[in-house]
Amino acid sequence: MTDQKEHLVLIFDNLIRMKNECSCSIFSACEISDITVKQINYLKVIDSHDEITFSRLAEITRNSKPTITEMIHKLDRMGCISRKSCPHDGRISYLYLTERGEMIARAEQNALQQVIERLIDSLDCHEIDLLIEILKKVR
Amino acid sequence: MTDQKEHLVLIFDNLIRMKNECSCSIFSACEISDITVKQINYLKVIDSHDEITFSRLAEITRNSKPTITEMIHKLDRMGCISRKSCPHDGRISYLYLTERGEMIARAEQNALQQVIERLIDSLDCHEIDLLIEILKKVR
DNA sequence: TTATAGTTAGGGATGGGCTAACTAATTATT
DNA sequence: AATAATTAGTTAGCCCATCCCTAACTATAA
Known part of the structure; x- marks a missing residue:
């Protein structure tokens, strides 16, 4: 036993x-060695919500919009996400994972x-x- | 399949x-909610080395001795480690995990x-x- | 005109690291 | 035995990255 x-x-x-x-x-x-746990969590949230916006991501993660802007820029520089502006509303950007971002998430x-x-x-x-x-x- | x-x-x-x-x-x-990954790793190193000293811990983790002093104070305040000075050499302290420290490690x-x-x-x-x-x- | 989406500027807490200079204890040397 | 050199750990003071904030802004839409 x-x-x-x-x-x-x-x-x-x-x-x-x-x-x-x-x-x-x-x-x-x-080829990303210095990604953090928080960053991975952001990627997971983006992965699990289709066509998510900055504001929605701020809501879900309970952070301010400037925090999201900064984080998205960082993840963008790392080649993990891409964004596309909404054709019907120029204020809105949708967030997507790149292949690399998806692999990490x-x-x-x-x-x-x-x-x-x-x-x-x-x-x-x-x-x-x-x-x-x-x-x-x-x- | x-x-x-x-x-x-x-x-x-x-x-x-x-x-x-x-x-x-x-x-x-x-009852420790805000412990970090690094702190847990220090506890694991201490757990896997019997009667480890500050200097040895600095060597193993490749950090300076002041860094170790500070980290040990933090882990001590959290109730995760205890120390006992060497009876044969007053300069040396041995590090031990408390019950709590061991549970976490x-x-x-x-x-x-x-x-x-x-x-x-x-x-x-x-x-x-x-x-x-x-x-x-x-x- | 008002509201909304996202940005910029500027700031701050926290974690986790460092060097330089120190004290106390031990070991080596004269 | 006395002094010099080494070693263990501490203290002070600093630095940097991450991740968060508010206030004020721009551009777009209602």
């Missing part, structure tokens, strides 16, 4: 390490997917089904 | 969410253990063995 637990801890430690390696290589592929999720791909490659179809059945029971 | 992958992603997403919840409750149990690891305990509780002995056998194959 204790032995099983230790065994599982080692196995999951290894899976977590694999996932970390994947996200690290995603970040280094983006989704790095963790993509790292998980890569680990699962490796997992699928290492197992046969029956084993995968079995794994799914077992892990589905965990509550 | 694609279906299996999506299924596994959902399952692992859920496990990761569970682990995050565990580490969040560990941190809130420590090991939060991630303990969160993983809690998830695995839940996993073990949800499965019977045979299923656990099967799970171990399957996941051991992942490389």
